[in-house]
Amino acid sequence: MNSHPASPASFGSELAALVPRLRRFGRLLTGHPQDADDLVQLALERAWQHQARWTPDTRLDSWVFRIMQNAWIDEIRARQRQAQVLVDGADVQAAAAPESSPLDALAVRQAVARLNDDQRAAVALVLIEGLSYKEAAQVLGVPIGTLTSRLARARDQLQALLAPEENPPCSA
Incomplete structure (x- = not known):
């Protein structure tokens, strides 16, 4: 080495x-x-x-x-x-x-800021910085499955924050 x-x-x-x-x-x-x-x-x-x-x-x-x-x-x-x-x-x-987000911040930036720390780090590494799931999992020190779960929850939360009225919950 x-x-x-x-x-x-x-x-x-x-x-x-x-x-x-x-x-x-x-x-x-x-x-x-x-x-x-x-x-x-x-x-x-x-x-x-x-x-x-x-x-x-x-x-x-x-x-x-x-x-x-x-x-x-x-x-x-x-x-x-x-x-x-x-x-x-x-x-x-x-x-x-x-308080976060200055008045001129984009809705996406505000929504990402509302994610928890783990989800925000996963989004930053994979979706913004372009690291592979494996690389991002190594950076965060978590298994790939954990990273995948964090990303899925983050995407769901971002979708709910950015388009809350487009996908209303189904009533059963």
């Missing part, structure tokens, strides 16, 4: 080329541009620091998406701990999450 990519410059160029996709994935994960930018920065730093762990004959995007996913999980856990401390300290207002 090679311990380094062809060269640090080549690795850096490949990382730089991923930035737009990383930002898009980060925005879908976090729901907020500033959090997404922080997450991308953290992922790029970690990827650069640990580039020896990446195998050059594998997909760099999947590897960095995995780094981002793990970093976001860590951030959510930290925020939950902080929120608990704030709630215990009676500072509930500071613990509340800001």
Whole structure:
């Protein structure tokens, strides 16, 4: 196994080329541009620091998406701990999450933002970033069947959110 990519410059160029996709994935994960930018920065730093762990004959995007996913999980856990401390300290207002979606956001963006974190990550990786089910499942650390279920539920929820009156439930 090679311990380094062809060269640090080549690795850096490949990382730089991923930035737009990383930002898009980060925005879908976090729901907020500033959090997404922080997450991308953290992922790029970690990827650069640990580039020896990446195998050059594998997909760099999947590897960095995995780094981002793990970093976001860590951030959510930290925020939950902080929120608990704030709630215990009676500072509930500071613990509340800001509202998502600016007024000019598309209905699709708003609907995706309403998905739970697991579904939003699955949609971002498969439907937006174009990873295969197998690659996305590896990034998220779940079996393919779990990824498939998350995508199916996400698609159902998106359809209900985007076209609620087109498919009214059947009454039995």
